Amino acid sequence: MSATSQEPDSRPAGPARRDVLMLGAGAAVGAVAVGGGWALAERDDGDEKAEAKAPSVEADTPPAPDLQRFVSTQLVAPRASTWRKEGAALSAGLLLTCCRTPSFRGLIYDDAGQPVWIEPDGNAGIDLRVQTYRGRPVLTYWTGLVLEGLGFGKGVLLDEQYQVVAEVRAGNGILSDFHEFKLTDQGTALVTAYPVMPFDLSPIDGPAEGWIFGACVQEIDVETGEVLFDWDGMEHIDLTETHRKREEGEGESQEKPFDPVHLNSVVRDGDAYLLSARHTSTVYRVDRSGEILWRLGGERSDFEVPEEGRFGWQHDAQRQPDGTITIYDNHDNATETDSVSAALRFEVDEEARTATLVQALRHEDRYGYAMGNAQYLPDGHVVVGWGMDPIVTEFDESGEAVFELRDLALGSYRAYRHEWTGRPRTSPDLAIGPDGSAHVSWNGATEVARWRLRQQGGAVVATVDRSGFETAIPLDGAGGRLVAEALSRSGQVLGRSRAVTV
Structure with missing residues (x-):
């Protein structure tokens, strides 16, 4: 399976894959079914720190997250908390997460730790963020079946009304994995895929007729679904580059493949691609022909990496506008139990190979042995999602921590800060609580400043400031048919609930 590459404005037919097998939904590769969702277990061998600090995902029942529940809706969200350095200025925008509860859910929080949008359908939602498509902001995420450390699904684009703009699926007989769903300025999407394929594992003392998860990257035209670039990493990455040890039985059957590479990020880098592979502890730069231009880190690094910059089992390799390369270093290769994860930034001299x-x-001791990312914002701030450590930290331009969003259930694959305006097509939700108050919410609405409660077609009962995801409004003896109206800062009516009888 060779890499195929076409410029985004051409539409050649991609080659058909004939030697790739996908696992069916019934073939759970070490998956742990917990509470109706699939737990993600991105564990690696030889890590005492993971045993000491990380919640077990192999147990029958992982720790139950503290969930915030509401009166007006059945939606639930992890009860997050926040810390803010006194007097600190924060970057603009909301915080986008994909909390694991134990299945992943897309969630947007504000700086007070209150939910703004909760994925409403109960679908797995990973890598929630704001991207640009056709010149407009869209909310994007991956959804599908999550197994142990990988997934099979599709990417979704939503507009400001939370309506589907497009869905992106991998082509040529494979399914996209959740580790990457990145839109480009050319109207394309970058995805990763882990197809199950036969492979000779004898170089690492495995069976010659073995099985692996592949390491594929595709660039896909969002509008047409055409595959414009199709890269099979196992044609270019040597099996001996892997840092992962085979567990008993791994690689011996189609039902239990070995995962030697584990791609977890890909971005366009000029006329090439920048890829991160967790199980080789390497960042690769790959050209449009599919050839590896260089390796940063790992067993075959083309660069001299300083001791203080050594990284392992990393995620989220990015090329920044100033040319530097940033990495979220899980630092999961340490044998000591005092590992600390980090967001690393490198100046890379590609000629001198330094x-x-x-x-x-x-x-502090923030340590996410798996998952995680680092988002470098235009104002110099950096938002770091610590992955399995269920915290998001914002650093200011001097590198000082100024804010944290904490208690994100069992962790979040990635976390971002984005400006986002949500104008849902749904109506606000109104219900009368056991305390005798009216409770009103509007999932995803970002422009509500106040709530007005009135009798249907009649007098105003009360007008109060919005207070978090759900606002309680005392009725003070009011009865009859009541309607809640969402008001903007200027007093414009943005939406009305259905009438509720008191």
Whole structure:
């Protein structure tokens, strides 16, 4: 399976895959079914720190997250908390997460730790963020079946009304994995895929007729679904580059493949691609022909990496506008039990083949042995999602921690800060609580400043400021048929609930 590459404005037919097998929904590769959702277990061998600090995902019942419940809706969200340095200025925008509860859910929080949008259908939602498509902001995420450390599904684009703009599926006989769903300025999407395929594992003392999860990248035209670039990493990455040890039985059957590479991010990098592979602890730069231009880190690094910049089992390799390369270093290769994860920034001299560490962001003992990312914002702030450590930290331009969103259930695959305006097509939700008050909410609405409660077609009962995801309004003896109206800062009516009888 060779890489195929076409410029985004051409539409050649992609080659058919004939030597790739996908696992059916009934073939759970070490998956743990918990509470109706699929738990993600991205564990690796030889890590005492993971045993000491991370919640077990192999147990029958993982720790139950503290969920916030409401009166006006059945939606639930992890009860997050926040910390803010006194007097600190924060970047603009909301915080986008995909909390694991134990299945992943897309959730937007404000700076007070209150939910703004909760994925309403109960679908798995991973890598929730705001991207641009056709010049307009869209909310994007991956959804599908989540197994142990990987998934089979599709990418989704939503407009400001939370209506589906497009869905993106991998082509040529494979299904997209949840680790990446990145839109480009060319109207394309980058996805990863882990097809199950036969492979000779004898170089690592495995069976010659073995089985692996592949390491594929595709660039897909969002509008047409055409595959414009199709890269099979196992044609270019040597099996001996893997840092992962085979567990008993791994690679011996189609039902239990070995995962030697584990791609977890891909972005366009000029006329090439920048890829991160967790199980080789390597960042790869790949050209449009599919050839590897260089390796940063790992067993075959083309760069001299300083000792203080050594990274392992990393995620989220990005090229920044100033040319530096940033990485979220899980640091899961340490045998000691005091590992700390970090957001690392390197100046890379591609001619001299040197990498200079220019910044390392850590905070206290934050350690996410799996998942995680680092978002570098235009104002110099950096938002770090610590993955399995269920915390998001914002650093200011000097590298000082100024804000944290905490208690995100069992962790979040990635976390971002984005400006987002949500104008849902749904109506606000109104219900009368056991306390005798009216409770009103509007999932995803970002412009509500006040709530007005009135008798249907009649007098105003009360007008109060919005207070978190759900606002309680005392009735003070009012009865009859009541309607709640969402008001903007200027007093414009943005939406009305259905009438509720008191």
